[in-house]
Amino acid sequence: MTTVREPKQDRSRVTRQRLLEATIDCLAELGWAATTVAVVAERAGVSRGATQHHFPTREDLITAALDYMFDNRMAQARVEATALPAGEGRTEAVIVRLVEYFTGTMFKAALQVWTAAAADPALKERIVPLENKFGRVAHRTAVHLLQVDDKDPASHQLVQATMDLARGLGLADVLTDDSARRNIIIRQWATTLDSRVKRLPTTDS
Template identity: 75%
Template sequence: MCMGVWLMREPQQDRSRLTRQRLLEATIDCLADQGWAATTVGVVAKRAGVSRGAAQHHFPTREDLITAALEFMFDSRMEAARLEATGLPAGPGRTEAIVTRLVEYYTGTLFKAALQVWTAAASDPALRERVLPLEEKFGRVAHRTAVAMLGVEDGDLIAHRWVQLTLDLARGLGLADVLTDDSKRRAELIKQWAADLDSVLHRRRSGEQEPVALS
């Protein structure tokens, strides 16, 4: 390949990647701020500062754009979570810091954007067919990430159930935060739940019998 052609192709590929990323980020922001109905390819393209034609070159339909945006942002958020885990405090306070992080995932822009899509998919069979595999992936990866952050043993089924309960709690707190600022009550719940979770995990690691098994 001619060196001049190679050098030309690289900047073009970089521009294409940047354009794609701007579109995906603009889609999430638009869903969270304006909702499903307002998040069209044209609106997203304008928000991203690119032409509608350029947007449709990357994502021919609105459904292509929105599902790609959710997957991209979720993957980016989970990768950031893995990196953040190395900076969390050791010893007392670690479990609360982790639970706080998990809840933040469900009270941020990505969750609010995803909620718009899940709601629309409930009454749209074609969209639901596209969204269900994403929801299943999100659940698996979020659980795996939480397990790794909390240091749960792979074979400890009870600890795994507590991790899932923690994620369910985080999702519920995220829903409660959609319409009103629930931050004060949320902080109190996180503190109490983290103390209970920490106690359970400590007993599991030390081999103590659970007083009440989760069904």
């Protein structure tokens, strides 16, 4: 019987993906200090040598993991957009999704790295451009989902305030379940947003 071997390039891609996903899980569950190359490699079921072949340093591994997971999350958001209500209730549904991002595993992992970078100039130098990218792409995604005219200065600021609100609610959820208060705030902010932002003109199909 002939054994069909997976192409080397595909094996390498799968190994890399397992390492990146394991890194995010370790950061969210164990924290920055405990997320070592050895711990990630063991969780991913990959040898330390193979791990360092893909990511020579711990910082390479962690920054790549954040970038990978963020890109995946934004791609998922674009797919989820097709299920959003077209009219009434859309704004609240979008804000709920934004807040879910900031209360999820990805944000908890990023928070560990952001905190470590605040006290480590070398790490900070690597993380700041990544954070700037995250901010730009997340803002554009929110604008798209909310169907807002981002060229209107007031609407632009309101979308940014929405992102800041979602981040703050995510921080409030780190230590305790803040869901009851969070849901009230989301509904109130959705009402405010609907009354204040300038929407893009709609065209009849």
